[in-house]
Each structure stands twice: as C-alpha cells, then as structure tokens.
Amino acid sequence: MRKSYLLNVISGIAFILAGCVRSAPESPEWMPGSAVTYPTAIISSGMTSIPSFQFPPTRLPGSPILTPTPDNPRTMPTQRSGPEQYTVQPGDTLSDIARQYLISLDSLMQANGLIDSNTLYAGQILVIPQPSPQETGTTFKIIPDSELVYGPMSITFDLGGYIQKYAGYLSYYREDVDGNNLNGAQIINLVSQNYSVNPRLLLAVLEYRSGWLTNPQPAENTLDYPLGLQDNWHNGLYRQLTWAADTLNRGYYLWKIDGLPNAVMTDGLLVPLAPTINPGTAAVQFLFANLDNYTNWRADVSPEGFFPLYNNLFGYPFDLAIEPLVPGNLIQPEMTLPFEKEQVWAFTGGPHGGWDSGSAWAAIDFAPPGEAQGCVISNAWVTAVADGMIVRAENGAVIQDLDGDGFEQTGWSVLYMHIDSNDRITAGTYLETGERIGHPSCEGGVSNGTHVHLARRFNGEWIAADGSVPFILDGWISSGAGVEYDGFLTRNNQIVEAYDGNNPINQIQR
Structure with missing residues (x-):
C-alpha cells in the first residue's frame, strides 16, 4: 500500500517549463543556433530506466528565446543603521x-x-561595523534552480564523455582523494553527488575560472588553485570544488529563506542582491562574490560574464528548467525512525547541514544504545525509514530512492550517513520499511561519535528539517531552535530534545 502511494505522489507531479514574459536581448550570448535537444554527447550512456518525471519541452530550432519571469520580490532584513x-x-x-x-x-x-x-x-x-552597501546587484537571471542542484536534468549528462570530447587539461588530470586516485570526471561526480550540486555548473565554473575543460595547457597559476581560491587548505581540484559546491549551496539555501540580503566581495565592498532573482542565480552571484572584487564581480554576473560561457557549453540554461523544482504542496511520504523497534536510541543532533555547512539544515542525528562515547563499534542496526531501492552504498553513505525509478536525482531520496562498511546493504537492493541497512559508525564525512546522520532530498534539493516540510518519523515531528544542531522531536505532548551524548532528555524509541 505504501509503495503504491509513493509512486502515485511522484507520478502525479507535472514538471513544466516556466512561463516567459518578453523576448531576450538579441545579442550573441542569448542566441544559440537551435533549441536544446539533448544530443548524444549530453545523454548519459548509463541510463537504464526511465526517470519518474517529464523532461522540459524543447524549443523548435530558430524559435525565439524568452527571458525568464522575474521572481516575486523577496523581503530582506533591514540594513543595520549603526554598529553593534x-x-x-x-x-x-x-x-x-x-x-x-x-x-x-x-x-x-x-x-x-x-x-x-x-x-x-x-x-x-x-x-560589528555598520555595513556600507554599494548599488543593488543586477536582476539578470543566470541559471534556473534546477541547474544548481544534482536533480533530474543531471541524469541526462554524460560527464566523462563530455570532458573527453574537449581533450583539455581536465581530461588527463588525476588526483589522490582520500586514498583513491581519481580522474577529473570522477572528482566532479563525487562532489556533485555528495553536495547535491549539478555537475554542469561545477564544470562551467571550472572552465570560466581556469580553462581546464578546453585548454590542454592552462595558465601555470591555475594548476594548484583552478578556481582562484588560494589558501593552504584548498589546493587541488577536489578541495577547490568542495569549497565551491558548499558556497553555492550556502547562497542557494540562504536565499530561499530570505537570509542573504547582501554579498561581500573580496575587496570588502558589500552589494545588496536584487530581490527578484531566483535562488540558483543568487547562488552563482554569491560564489563569485567570494572569489572576486567588486568590479570583476559586476562583470561575472552580467549578461556578458559567466552566462555566455554556460550557454555556449550546454545551451540556453532555462531550456533545461524544471519548474517548480519543489512543488509548494510537497508532503513527505510516510517514514519511521531509522532503527529497530523496542530499542532506545539518543537524538543527538537537531537540524544541521545535509552535507557540509552550506546546505539546508536537512539532517538530524541518532546515536545507538550504550554508554560508550566516541567512535566505537556498534552492533545496533540502522533500518530503512521507508520502502525504496538502495542506489548508492559507499564511503559511509547509503542513498535510498523512494520513487522506484532508480535515480537519486528525482523525487524523494534519503541519505543515511556514517554506515559501517561491515554488513552494509549493497546498491541495487530493494528494502521495505524497517529492513536493515547497516551499523552506525563514524565512517565517511566528519564525526565525533558513532551515529547515523539522516537527511532528505526532493529532486536533488535538500529539504530542511526545520522548514515547512519537517521530518515526520513514526509521528515524531522535527523542529529547530535557531541554532545548528539544536532542536526537538515532538509527538502529541511528548518532546525529545537534541543533546550530544546520552541524557534522559534525548532518549527515543519506536
């Protein structure tokens, strides 16, 4: 019964291209030769099933391009009028x-x-000094939201084939990442999956900043810091891209909660962001604010900056738009607590980042029974919160697809993090609610103690545990306290408070 319900919910959602209001400027960067038709170089050869959504309609060759509709203006916090x-x-x-x-x-x-x-x-x-803002930023939209996230349209992209086609420096680059020797495509794919950021966007940013995609011999000063963020910690492609993905996420999710009124340039100048841009565009503007001074930032985010490169590589980005990416009436499917019945676990982490610190506060944490602290071996089992296919199980992360199409980028998916490699479920296994996934541990990511980190995505977008669609697990509803990792689970008149450790206030059982 639950499985049919999930499939009906997902298949009942129609994703269509957003309405447009006026013709775009007739300049070369706005005028690709034809509509996006998903050529062979873009379609992934690994597609083995049909996604549970409709691809956006394509324009007929030669048909006009229309500018995207401005978003409704966002109400941003009032600028501080003095120091604090x-x-x-x-x-x-x-x-x-x-x-x-x-x-x-x-x-x-x-x-x-x-x-x-x-x-x-x-x-x-x-x-805290009073901000001194410059002129409000541009209203020009750069990408739709669906081009920011690792969502449905990323399924169509053959990343490795696309990189090899250009035969640039990236096509023969290799780097050691956590003991594994990875090529450029593998590094971008790893970052895209973990952070849930579109590989096309990461590839375009890399090309814009360094030319690594098309140039077999890029400038010497890009080899260690290809995005231009120069510090001792972020050397190499992997760390440059993890920083970029986290920064893009921070801009995207802060904009969605009206929490990003300004962007601060590298020269210290502050720019109020235009209230009618979309979250995807705000994320790109925020990324370049962290890389460039005010003058260069203005150029980056203009119609003549980053946009034409993206357009030339992948076609007009709004032809790829899936809107709404997350419907306004979204409802979480039925879920249970992620452990076996009759066991008492500890609710150790309230709403916090789904992956790293920039994403929405999409995750909550649970620690298994026992008094031992730190990273200890546990015989307790993490269990499936819903029915669905396991699509990935590696490096401590287990991803479960809930809509039945085998793609984590579409519909609802669940991340179970820090799952020990011993006895861990394998990819390709279909689990019903309550069936075993593996043991909690510290494997993968950053952890100060054995636990499971639980997070949700819909169409690739992290769904906040303290937002309008909270976790509902066996009737327990998640909420936040305004501080990362603080929060509560509430069911009827019962309240369980997040606490880092074993304490009577955080004990919970199915």
Missing part, C-alpha cells in the same frame, strides 16, 4: 562571525583593531 556589539562564544572564529553578519573579515578586524585573525577568546566583545 557581539560577545564571542566558545568555538567562534572571526571568519564565522563576519559571515554571520555578512561583512568582510577585513572590516571586522579593522573595526576592532585586530592584526591576527586567530586572536580571539570566549567572552571577548567585538564591534
């Missing part, structure tokens, strides 16, 4: 505080007479 004070909390960094207040690190240090960004202690009082 902030009391440093344990674990704070100056970079985190500057990012929280959407100001530059340099302006924060200057306002407080600081020379070393590491000179910080709990209880210290900092002056």
Whole structure:
C-alpha cells in the first residue's frame, strides 16, 4: 500500500517549463543556433530506466528565446543603521562571525583593531561595523534552480564523455582523494553527488575560472588553485570544488529563506542582491562574490560574464528548467525512525547541514544504545525509514530512492550517513520499511561519535528539517531552535530534545 502511494505522489507531479514574459536581448550570448535537444554527447550512456518525471519541452530550432519571469520580490532584513556589539562564544572564529553578519573579515578586524585573525577568546566583545552597501546587484537571471542542484536534468549528462570530447587539461588530470586516485570526471561526480550540486555548473565554473575543460595547457597559476581560491587548505581540484559546491549551496539555501540580503566581495565592498532573482542565480552571484572584487564581480554576473560561457557549453540554461523544482504542496511520504523497534536510541543532533555547512539544515542525528562515547563499534542496526531501492552504498553513505525509478536525482531520496562498511546493504537492493541497512559508525564525512546522520532530498534539493516540510518519523515531528544542531522531536505532548551524548532528555524509541 505504501509503495503504491509513493509512486502515485511522484507520478502525479507535472514538471513544466516556466512561463516567459518578453523576448531576450538579441545579442550573441542569448542566441544559440537551435533549441536544446539533448544530443548524444549530453545523454548519459548509463541510463537504464526511465526517470519518474517529464523532461522540459524543447524549443523548435530558430524559435525565439524568452527571458525568464522575474521572481516575486523577496523581503530582506533591514540594513543595520549603526554598529553593534557581539560577545564571542566558545568555538567562534572571526571568519564565522563576519559571515554571520555578512561583512568582510577585513572590516571586522579593522573595526576592532585586530592584526591576527586567530586572536580571539570566549567572552571577548567585538564591534560589528555598520555595513556600507554599494548599488543593488543586477536582476539578470543566470541559471534556473534546477541547474544548481544534482536533480533530474543531471541524469541526462554524460560527464566523462563530455570532458573527453574537449581533450583539455581536465581530461588527463588525476588526483589522490582520500586514498583513491581519481580522474577529473570522477572528482566532479563525487562532489556533485555528495553536495547535491549539478555537475554542469561545477564544470562551467571550472572552465570560466581556469580553462581546464578546453585548454590542454592552462595558465601555470591555475594548476594548484583552478578556481582562484588560494589558501593552504584548498589546493587541488577536489578541495577547490568542495569549497565551491558548499558556497553555492550556502547562497542557494540562504536565499530561499530570505537570509542573504547582501554579498561581500573580496575587496570588502558589500552589494545588496536584487530581490527578484531566483535562488540558483543568487547562488552563482554569491560564489563569485567570494572569489572576486567588486568590479570583476559586476562583470561575472552580467549578461556578458559567466552566462555566455554556460550557454555556449550546454545551451540556453532555462531550456533545461524544471519548474517548480519543489512543488509548494510537497508532503513527505510516510517514514519511521531509522532503527529497530523496542530499542532506545539518543537524538543527538537537531537540524544541521545535509552535507557540509552550506546546505539546508536537512539532517538530524541518532546515536545507538550504550554508554560508550566516541567512535566505537556498534552492533545496533540502522533500518530503512521507508520502502525504496538502495542506489548508492559507499564511503559511509547509503542513498535510498523512494520513487522506484532508480535515480537519486528525482523525487524523494534519503541519505543515511556514517554506515559501517561491515554488513552494509549493497546498491541495487530493494528494502521495505524497517529492513536493515547497516551499523552506525563514524565512517565517511566528519564525526565525533558513532551515529547515523539522516537527511532528505526532493529532486536533488535538500529539504530542511526545520522548514515547512519537517521530518515526520513514526509521528515524531522535527523542529529547530535557531541554532545548528539544536532542536526537538515532538509527538502529541511528548518532546525529545537534541543533546550530544546520552541524557534522559534525548532518549527515543519506536
């Protein structure tokens, strides 16, 4: 019964190209020769089943391109009219505080007479300077939301074949990633899957910043830092792309909750973002703000900047739009708590990032029974929260597709993270609700103790655990407390509070 319900929900959603309102400017970057028709170089040779959605309709060759409809204006927080004070909390960094207040690190240090960004202690009082914004950013839309996420349209993209076609530096690049020697396509695919960011977007950003796709001998200064983010931690393609994917996610999900009124350039200048752009465009603008000064940023996000390169590589991006990507009436399918009946687990993490810190607060955490702390071996079992096919099981991550088409990019999917490789379920296995997935552990990602990290996506978009579609697990409803990892599960008059460890306030059972 549950399986039929899920398939009906997904198949009943019609994805169509959004309406358009006016002709686009008649300039070369707006005028590809023909409509996007998904040529052989784009269609993935690995497609073995039919996705549970409709591809966007294509334009007829030579038909006009219309500009995307502006979004309804977003109501952003009012700009601060004067300086504020902030009391440093344990674990704070100056970079985190500057990012929280959407100001530059340099302006924060200057306002407080600081020379070393590491000179910080709990209880210290900092002056948060008043922002000094520039002219509002452009209203030009760069990409639709569906080109930001690792969603339905990424299924059609043969990443490896596309890279080899251009025979650039990326086609023979290799790098060691966590003990595995990966080629360029494998690195981009790994980042795309983990962060749920479209591989086309990552590839286009890489080409725009370094020419790695088309140039077999790119500039010397791009070889260690191909995106131009130069610091000791982000050397090499993998770390450059993980930073880019996390930054794109941060811009995207903050914009969706009206939490990104400004972007701060590398020269410290602050620009209010136009309230009618879409989240995908806001994410791209935010990424380039973290890479360029004000003058270069204006060029990057203009119709003559990053957009024509994307358009030339993949066709007019709004021809690939799936809108709405997430329907306004979205309802989570029936789910249970991710462990076996009669066992008491600990609710150890309220809403927090689905993957890294930039994505929506899509995840919650549960730790198995036992008093032992840290990364210990557990014999407890993580179980399936719903019926569905396991489509990936590697590096501590298990992905379950709930709509039956075998693609994690369409409909609902569930991430179970930190699943021990011993006794772990294999990809290609269909599980019913409550069947065993594997043992909780610290494997994969970052973890300070044995637990399972549970997160949801719909059409590739992380679904916030503290948003309008919270987790509902055996009737327990998730909510947040405004601070990452803080939160609650509520059922009727019962409340369980997230706590990092074993405590009477966080005990829960099926």
